[in-house]
Amino acid sequence: GAGVSQSPSNKVTEKGKDVELRCDPISGHTALYWYRQSLGQGLEFLIYFQGNSAPDKSGLPSDRFSAERTGGSVSTLTIQRTQQEDSAVYLCASSLAGLLTATVYNEQFFGPGTRLTVL
Amino acid sequence: SQKIEQNSEALNIQEGKTATLTCNYTNYSPAYLQWYRQDPGRGPVFLLLIRENEKEKRKERLKVTFDTTLKQSLFHITASQPADSATYLCALVDSSYKLIFGSGTRLLVRP
Numbered sequence: 001g002a003g004v005s006q007s008p009s010n011k012v013t014e015k016g017k018d019v020e021l022r023c024d025p026i027s028g029h030t031a032l033y034w035y036r037q038s039l040g041q042g043l044e045f046l047i048y049f050q051g052n053s054a055p056d057k058s059g060l061p062s063d064r065f066s067a068e069r070t071g072g073s074v075s076t077l078t079i080q081r082t083q084q085e086d087s088a089v090y091l092c093a094s095s096l097a098g099l100l101t102a103t104v105y106n107e108q109f110f111g112p113g114t115r116l117t118v119l
Numbered sequence: 120s121q122k123i124e125q126n127s128e129a130l131n132i133q134e135g136k137t138a139t140l141t142c143n144y145t146n147y148s149p150a151y152l153q154w155y156r157q158d159p160g161r162g163p164v165f166l167l168l169i170r171e172n173e174k175e176k177r178k179e180r181l182k183v184t185f186d187t188t189l190k191q192s193l194f195h196i197t198a199s200q201p202a203d204s205a206t207y208l209c210a211l212v213d214s215s216y217k218l219i220f221g222s223g224t225r226l227l228v229r230p
């Protein structure tokens with residue numbers, strides 16, 4: 001595809017429900033990132049996948065958050081037992097290679113995001 | 120504590136003028152710093168990267184400076200146009216190679 005795609009674009013759910021957000025990275029990109037952006041705030045790092053390495057989950061805010069990346073491509077971010085404070089835009093990005101690639105910078109390409117509203 | 124700060128107030132300027140946005144950071148020693156543009160309802164788009172050993176980087180009407188002593192980056196748009204109106208985010212790479220983003224500054228260019 002032409003760029004990173006995310007689905008759904010909008011998700012409204014009730015407090016306590018589980019939600020799954022999907023990210024399709026650019027074909028061939030080995031690195032994938034999830035961020036959260038609350039209203040008027042910067043992007044908050046959540047999780048980073050690089051090839052077959054164990055993901056960096058250091059940004060996940062609680063154990064209600066988890067993410068998978070199947071076959072080195074599509075990723076799903078799952079939020080269990082959603083809370084109102086989870087309401088935000090969830091952004092996915094991919095890059096050709098990961099953050100630890102020597103001196104070669106790898107630009108991150110962002111998807112349009114999923115706006116999650118927890119009522 | 121570690122912080123990356125951008126002016127939360129919108130910058131409102133007249134078309135044709137130079138816009139200057141500021142990014143300050145504390146308790147980081149980034150190997151590089153980047154600037155992104157974000158339009159409403161869209162993800163950020165990469166604009167420029169500047170490395171710690173570079174003082175200045177230019178791309179068309181854009182110029183970025185990086186002062187590691189002051190711990191500050193300045194982002195300039197010369198001959199600004201209404202189409203430049205957007206939120207501009209700075210981001211730096213931390214010691215674990217993750218990108219840390221500022222909260223962004225909204226730029227409004229009046230025709």
